[in-house]
Amino acid sequence: MLSMIKNKLYTLLLVLFICSSCSNTFDTQEKLNEYLQKENNGYNYKKTVANVDYVLQYRPTDLLVQQELGEDRNPAQIEKLRKRYNQYLYFNLSMSKNNQELLNSVSQDKAKFGQMVNDLAFGMEEKIHLYTPSKDTLSMTDFIYPRMYGMSNATSIMIVYPRDKKYMNEEYLNFVVEDLGLETGDIKFKLNTKALLNEPQLRF
Template sequence: MGNRISVLLTFISLVLLVSACKSKSFDSKEALLIYLKDVENGYHFQKSINGIDYALTYRPTDLLVNQSIGEGHQTEEVAKLRKKYADYLYFNLSLSANGQELLNQNLGSRAEFGARVNQFSFGMAEKVSLITQNRDTVPLLDYAYPRMYGMGNSTDMLLVYEKRPKTLKQDYLLFTVKDLGYGTGEVTFKIDTKKINQQPQLNF
């Protein structure tokens, strides 16, 4: 009798473990975005320092796939795109002050304004870093900064990093942003790699 109970408990534990490791799936992009923006789920991070609001959000592979597929897509197309985007890590970095873009802040001179525009447009590779638990730097492959010309609620950019298998075998990654000239000092976010390995998906 005791052996049967032990076997049953072991089976239940394995079922619970498999369920915990299974990626969540969503029927719509909107539902997935709501899930990602909930800080409790481990994909969205926020800090406010010296009046500057920082937000970092991991973008799962399927969000990129969703942007690329057309109407009436085939299963083979989804699989192909998933394979294409799965080789990279995507993050959205959002910066704001008083609910506005950082460039809306009073910078004191036209020259300083131009310097900040140039920094956001071309110099962020020197300001942001993705670092492994072993203190290795993950290469930044590309980033996109769409100018909103003061019409947005925040300064946003998409950052693309190389995904290396050994990187995601470590426990965590550190995403750092150097001081951008607003007196915040370096800002760091700690990312649990299990969340990336078990990233949520869309039901295409």
């Protein structure tokens, strides 16, 4: 009798484990994006300081794979792209003041405007930092700042870091954005490394 109960319990736990694993696989990009945007899932972080809104969102490997695949659903190609993109961590950082791009807030001050343009276009590796609780710093691989010339309601930057296994075993990682001249002070997000390790996927 005890053996039967144990077997049933084991089966139930196995089913729950499989279901929990499946819950992070999505049929469409839209459903995956909805999941990513819920802050309690560990992929989307928000802060507002001095009327500046910061939104940091992780972009999982499969979103980048989907973007490059287009209509091609060749399994070998999917695996090849997953291996390529999975070497890195990709983040989108969105910043806005009064629902406008950051440059709009300093457009009347030539010195501040010029400094911010320079920081956004060329100096974000000096302004954004990712480090462990013990202060070990990850070097930024790349960042992309598409200048929108006032046509967007936020300043958006894609930031890329290496997916270093040594750092991914930490309980969390600190993502810090230094003050960009808007009197916000440094903005810090505590990233959930467990969520990054178990990132959601698309069912191709």
